[in-house]
Amino acid sequence: MDFDDTAEEAKFRSEVRAWLDANAKLKTGAEGADEMEVEEDGASMQAAKAWQKKKAAKGYARISWPKEVGGLGGTPLQQIIFNQEESKYDIAPGAPFAIGLGMCIPTLMHYGSKDSIGRYVKPALAGDEVWCQLFSEPAGGSDVAGLRTRAERNGDEWTINGQKIWTSGAHYSDYGIVLTRTDPNAQKHKGLTMFYLSMKSPGVDVRPIKQASGQSNFNEVFFTDVKIPDSQRLGEVGQGWTVALTTLMHERLAVGGGTGGGIDVNELLSLARTLELEDGPAIKNAAVRERIADWYVRTAGLKYTTLRTMTALSRGQQPGPEASIAKVVVASKLQDLSAFAMELESEAGALKGEDAAMGGLFQAGWMGAPGLRIAGGTDEILRNIIAERVLGLPPDIRVDKDIPFNKLPSGR
Amino acid sequence: MNFDFSDDQKMLREQARKFLAEKCTNKVVRRVFEGEHGHDSALWKGVAEMGWLGTAIPENYGGLGLGYLELCVVAEELGRVLAPVPFSSTVYLFAEALLAAGSEEQKTRLLPKLAEGKLIGTFARAEGVGAVTPKSIRASFKGGKLSGTKIAVVDGMDADYAVVLARASDEPGERGLALALVDLKGAGVTRRAEDSIDPSRKHAEIKFDGAAAEALDKPGEGWSITSRVLDRAAILTAFEQVGGADQCLVMAKDYAMTRYAFGRPIGSFQAIKHKLADMYVNNELARSNAYYGAWALSTNARELPLAAAAARVSATQAFDYASKESTQTHGGIGFTWEVDCHLFYKRSRELGLSLGPQRSWKEKLVTQLELSNAA
Numbered sequence: 001m002d003f004d005d006t007a008e009e010a011k012f013r014s015e016v017r018a019w020l021d022a023n024a025k026l027k028t029g030a031e032g033a034d035e036m037e038v039e040e041d042g043a044s045m046q047a048a049k050a051w052q053k054k055k056a057a058k059g060y061a062r063i064s065w066p067k068e069v070g071g072l073g074g075t076p077l078q079q080i081i082f083n084q085e086e087s088k089y090d091i092a093p094g095a096p097f098a099i100g101l102g103m104c105i106p107t108l109m110h111y112g113s114k115d116s117i118g119r120y121v122k123p124a125l126a127g128d129e130v131w132c133q134l135f136s137e138p139a140g141g142s143d144v145a146g147l148r149t150r151a152e153r154n155g156d157e158w159t160i161n162g163q164k165i166w167t168s169g170a171h172y173s174d175y176g177i178v179l180t181r182t183d184p185n186a187q188k189h190k191g192l193t194m195f196y197l198s199m200k201s202p203g204v205d206v207r208p209i210k211q212a213s214g215q216s217n218f219n220e221v222f223f224t225d226v227k228i229p230d231s232q233r234l235g236e237v238g239q240g241w242t243v244a245l246t247t248l249m250h251e252r253l254a255v256g257g258g259t260g261g262g263i264d265v266n267e268l269l270s271l272a273r274t275l276e277l278e279d280g281p282a283i284k285n286a287a288v289r290e291r292i293a294d295w296y297v298r299t300a301g302l303k304y305t306t307l308r309t310m311t312a313l314s315r316g317q318q319p320g321p322e323a324s325i326a327k328v329v330v331a332s333k334l335q336d337l338s339a340f341a342m343e344l345e346s347e348a349g350a351l352k353g354e355d356a357a358m359g360g361l362f363q364a365g366w367m368g369a370p371g372l373r374i375a376g377g378t379d380e381i382l383r384n385i386i387a388e389r390v391l392g393l394p395p396d397i398r399v400d401k402d403i404p405f406n407k408l409p410s411g412r
Numbered sequence: 413m414n415f416d417f418s419d420d421q422k423m424l425r426e427q428a429r430k431f432l433a434e435k436c437t438n439k440v441v442r443r444v445f446e447g448e449h450g451h452d453s454a455l456w457k458g459v460a461e462m463g464w465l466g467t468a469i470p471e472n473y474g475g476l477g478l479g480y481l482e483l484c485v486v487a488e489e490l491g492r493v494l495a496p497v498p499f500s501s502t503v504y505l506f507a508e509a510l511l512a513a514g515s516e517e518q519k520t521r522l523l524p525k526l527a528e529g530k531l532i533g534t535f536a537r538a539e540g541v542g543a544v545t546p547k548s549i550r551a552s553f554k555g556g557k558l559s560g561t562k563i564a565v566v567d568g569m570d571a572d573y574a575v576v577l578a579r580a581s582d583e584p585g586e587r588g589l590a591l592a593l594v595d596l597k598g599a600g601v602t603r604r605a606e607d608s609i610d611p612s613r614k615h616a617e618i619k620f621d622g623a624a625a626e627a628l629d630k631p632g633e634g635w636s637i638t639s640r641v642l643d644r645a646a647i648l649t650a651f652e653q654v655g656g657a658d659q660c661l662v663m664a665k666d667y668a669m670t671r672y673a674f675g676r677p678i679g680s681f682q683a684i685k686h687k688l689a690d691m692y693v694n695n696e697l698a699r700s701n702a703y704y705g706a707w708a709l710s711t712n713a714r715e716l717p718l719a720a721a722a723a724r725v726s727a728t729q730a731f732d733y734a735s736k737e738s739t740q741t742h743g744g745i746g747f748t749w750e751v752d753c754h755l756f757y758k759r760s761r762e763l764g765l766s767l768g769p770q771r772s773w774k775e776k777l778v779t780q781l782e783l784s785n786a787a
Contacts, residue, residue, distance in 0.1 A: 001414060001415055001416070001417070001481060001703070001706065001707040001710060001711075002414050002415075002707070002711075003413060003414070003415060003707075004413070004414065005413065006413075009413070077413070265781075266785070269781065269782075269785060283782070286775070289774065289775060289778040290771070290774050290775075292778050292781070293721075293725055293773075293774035293775075293777045293778055294725075294774070296722065296777060296778075296781060297697065297701060297722050297725050297726040297729070297777075298697055300700075300701055300704065300722050300726075301696070301697025301698065301700045301701045301722075301726055302697065302700070303700075304415065304700035304701060304703055304704045305696060305697065305700040307413060307415040307700075308415055308416055308700060308703065310413045310415070311413050311414060311415045311416045312416070313413075314413045314414070315416075322696045322699075322700075325692070325693045325696050325697070328689075328693055329693060329697070380682070380686070382689075383682075383685060383686040383689035383690070384682065384685055384686075384689075386689040386692055386693070387679075387685035387686070387688055387689045388685070390689075390692060391661075391665055391688055391689070391692060392665075392669075393665065393668060393669065393677075393679040393680065393684075393685055393688065394669065394676075394677050394679055394680040395680065396680055396682065397676055397680060
């Protein structure tokens with residue numbers, strides 16, 4: 001056992017470092033927390049696009065993708081090595097491109113025509129075109145296949161009507177992949193079809209949602225008689241669910257690696273060192289120390305789980321299912337740890353932003369945590385996935401299995 | 413990146429699993445659990461013949477000199493089957509204490525016998541209810557004579573030798589402490605089997621009344637060596653705990669797949685699924701922390717104390733959760749004597765206490781964290 005790169009990995013790491021040194025500055029530690037919100041045409045978006053373009057020119061935008069489409073033709077481990085090194089530099093975060101490159105474009109590459117792959121992959125890699133994923137609806141969140149947005153065919157053209165919700169980044173996206181219902185008489189998983197479309201199409205109306213945290217990262221998207229050609233269909237008519245599973249598989253890989261926005265044990269330790277409680281410094285308090293230890297073993301456990309995954313990749317093996325545990329651990333830890341930090345801050349814990357301790361770091365974490373526990377698969381859905389796909393427990397009994405979609409009971 | 417066991421080590425794991433599946437059935441475990449004997453001697457003999465006792469003992473002391481990664485692999489498999497043998501007392505504690513502090517003569521005299529399975533050892537610390545602290549140690553070791561009473565000594569009835577934490581001088585606190593090496597078959601030693609929550613690992617009260625003992629370490633180092641030995645034992649024990657926790661998940665899953673209620677397997681209910689998913693998450697975190705401990709142990713890394721505390725806390729939490737929720741998943745049958753759930757429930761708590769409770773390991777963990785953050 002060791003944590004060393006193989007000779008090949010070390011060579012790649014030094015190439016990456018040399019390129020980063022030539023194109024970016026190392027972090028000094030004085031940078032603020034990563035921006036969670038990206039404004040359309042804002043300065044941060046421009047910076048993100050500029051950095052993405054530089055990476056794409058070198059093939060670093062997606063290292064494991066083939067060279068023909070603009071990747072580097074590398075390995076998943078090389079992508080991790082690049083991410084590790086890139087995170088040491090003060091660069092614009094690639095968040096606006098995560099969904100497009102992590103989910104939409106892989107789906108397009110799997111199901112799209114040669115022409116569409118030639119047309120869309122490179123601009124997405126270069127950050128010139130941003131993509132969003134239009135799946136969730138007011139009537140279908142965890143139960144994505146319960147969606148109602150209709151697509152009706154008329155010759156070579158489809159007309160889309162309906163509403164999507166929780167669409168991250170729709171307000172700055174150029175394109176999207178959209179899952180629609182094309183046959184309401186079929187069983188619900190069988191009447192779906194996937195398309196891609198321009199977000200500038202007539203009849204597409206994007207309205208940002210103000211979240212509980214006060215930010216607006218995601219949107220409602222309304223479709224009113226939106227016309228798209230049949231050539232923008234991904235997969236067969238009625239096969240939308242199979243296509244969506246490809247996308248969602250990529251989503252879990254993309255979301256699973258979340259770290260909780262730089263709020264973890266070290267930050268709690270820093271806070272505890274500066275605070276006085278009733279019986280002296282917080283860091284000397286046994287209850288505080290016990291909680292720090294509890295969270296430390298979860299943080300460390302995840303860190304070493306990632307190293308186990310990297311080891312499998314390094315040995316040319318498929319990583320085990322242990323990678324699936326990350327988000328379940330991270331999201332609830334963020335919520336509990338932030339709330340506990342606010343407890344330590346006592347009355348002043350109710351303040352936020354610049355008025356609060358450590359620039360309101362823990363308040364921001366606490367405010368965002370409910371969203372993290374829901375986005376990209378709720379804690380409950382993720383536990384179902386672990387139970388069914390990792391442990392092999394039987395699926396839930398489905399009451400909606402053999403019934404046409406339009407005969408299913410529905411609530412409000 | 414090479415943060416996993418090698419193919420050879422994985423082969424050793426398969427070999428150990430196969431051997432134990434055959435030689436350490438639950439009948440063997442129950443014979444000790446329900447009987448008077450402190451361990452199963454046939455299994456102990458088999459374990460010795462496999463060479464496992466000397467896995468990490470250098471060849472010049474009669475061991476195989478393979479290393480600690482191999483010992484971790486064996487530990488996980490022993491934990492998985494609740495092996496009723498004095499392996500951890502003898503190998504993780506007694507042998508480690510000798511290797512850490514024994515003289516050349518002591519190591520040459522005792523370790524070859526230990527590796528052969530001819531010597532059972534243990535390590536006696538606690539004297540009463542409450543935390544083991546330098547202040548709590550009253551046993552006296554002066555002029556080659558040991559007097560005092562130790563309690564809750566694991567495998568204390570079967571052990572031939574013990575390392576005993578005792579007070580060797582009038583210096584206060586830990587500076588007055590030393591480790592005494594005692595032949596438990598000698599004069600001035602009386603033992604009584606104590607009732608314990610896990611009779612598959614029997615505990616003893618040992619009274620020393622001027623028993624002949626030899627010094628293991630330099631005077632004044634008794635506490636720091638104890639602490640180092642416990643760190644190392646914590647990592648090895650974490651592997652036993654991870655093995656046990658894994659087995660609890662297997663049992664709970666198998667039961668949930670085959671037990672029907674309300675017209676369906678209970679494993680199709682989300683209340684059961686989420687419980688088992690949480691077990692899986694805890695077990696994986698504990699496994700990863702234990703792997704880091706294994707790396708620290710095998711390289712004698714500076715990070716060993718922090719890695720040990722994290723492995724200990726994580727594995728204790730995982731085994732506690734898995735054993736109690738596996739019992740819960742089984743329902744009423746899980747609370748019967750004939751189903752094995754309670755063997756794991758009891759072993760989990762026993763392992764969680766025998767090297768010191770979570771509370772003291774968490775304290776150790778944060779102390780180490782503060783040191784590493786300050787560095």
